[in-house]
């Protein structure tokens with residue numbers, strides 16, 4: 291699709307061509323490990339005496355193939371470090387924006403007339419609200435922290451390259467469940483190019499061994515799986531059988547559509563801790579582990595659009611993986627049930643989801659690998675074929691991970707909150723995903739992406755119109771039914787809170803944990819019954835009062851408009867909140 295660049299952007303591109311992008315003597319910005327190299331853990335930035343204060347700089351730069359890479363760089367040079375904190379700690383980040391160059395995407399350009407800040411933009415980054423290709427901000431995905439500027443506010447907060455370092459000052463709630471969270475930019479219209487380019491990092495709330503003694507003493511590792519544009523977009527698939535190569539069609543975003551075969555050219559390449567595993571040969575990264583050693587792996591799918599279905603193979607046989615946490619929340623942390631591990635042979639991870647898994651190293655001398663299996667994303671979805679991520683080598687001298695969980699942890703106190711599943715919802719709402727191609731006959735025509743509260747007019751998210759689509763009193767619990775009226779998967783995410791999956795396509799589910807991101811199945815095009823999830827939404831936490839977002843976490847869809855605004859309004863002081871009451875809940879207005 292032809293895109294017309296605004297004059298300002300053209301001038302900026304020309305200006306930057308001689309500054310940030312062509313000085314060959316400088317070291318490569320956001321350089322990446324070699325294909326096939328051994329996976330290194332991200333560096334840890336750890337809180338001390340209850341405080342983690344750190345400088346982070348967001349940079350970008352061109353790769354040899356012309357793609358734009360993004361990365362966070364800490365003062366010590368570490369790239370996209372893991373922020374490690376304890377519940378109750380203070381996190382102080384000074385974020386400097388050093389974005390430069392021709393860094394925009396056709397997806398973003400289509401939806402936004404302007405990609406550069408205007409001359410009269412507000413000087414206060416908290417009030418600016420101008421989403422441009424060179425602006426950035428931070429979202430702390432999964433944390434139950436206030437949606438206000440300098441904490442976790444992304445509707446207005448925009449930090450420009452000319453700004454001084456911007457301070458984030460966040461108190462991790464004492465009740466924040468121990469597990470894996472993450473940080474990434476959230477500039478509407480430009481989140482996709484920044485995250486796809488690599489702008490993401492892990493945030494780990496330590497102490498899962500206090501919620502689950504079965505992981506006490508285990509070495510802990512962090513793996514961040516990201517997607518990126520294909521390094522070899524013109525290569526033909528390497529066929530491993532006699533199947534004819536599948537017909538490749540592209541959607542309006544230029545992504546290769548789901549072939550439905552499990553093979554063929556993927557829509558995106560993948561990397562693991564930035565080690566690329568590119569199509570078409572998928573030379574795996576290397577993971578070393580001592581033979582039969584048990585480890586806790588904290589895995590984040592930081593992909594912009596790629597679904598993962600993780601599996602570990604030993605001698606080509608799937609291994610059972612012990613899931614101990616999902617989206618940062620330990621399994622059965624607050625219930626009397628004793629089962630704190632669920633064993634699975636493969637784990638679906640939509641974009642933005644995390645999982646903590648107990649993994650056992652293979653016996654010495656056996657071949658093992660970490661793969662992602664194909665995900666059927668629907669006829670309008672992207673092609674996510676089966677492919678390896680890493681070859682796992684069992685070596686007696688493999689280096690031990692730098693983090694080892696406490697061997698004799700103090701158990702976490704039980705939450706005073708009633709289990710979400712036992713609280714009566716105040717009301718039920720229905721929301722639905724829908725898409726509208728401008729030319730239904732042309733799969734390459736522009737598509738608008740919507741998430742709509744039933745009864746309201748479908749409307750593309752507009753950062754200039756932040757009137758809430760949904761208003762909820764603090765303290766309430768609601769049931770939300772999220773329908774998918776499209777022919778591809780979507781991943782529903784809401785900021786600030788976690789929710790409980792109650793029903794999957796109308797079938798009751800009993801999950802003893804919470805999520806902040808959930809896959810919604812695609813519509814087959816004929817069934818009268820639309821695919822849906824029913825979620826119990828928890829607005830009891832007073833920390834989250836304010837205005838924030840819910841959206842699809844497939845970032846092309848989010849940038850394309852599939853996002854809405856919710857406001858949690860404070861409950862009058864005279865009215866007691868039902869947050870600490872057991873069932874039956876207090877009455878609701």
Ligand SMILES: [Cu+2]
Pocket residue numbers: 779780781842843844847848852
């Ligand atoms: Cu979506």
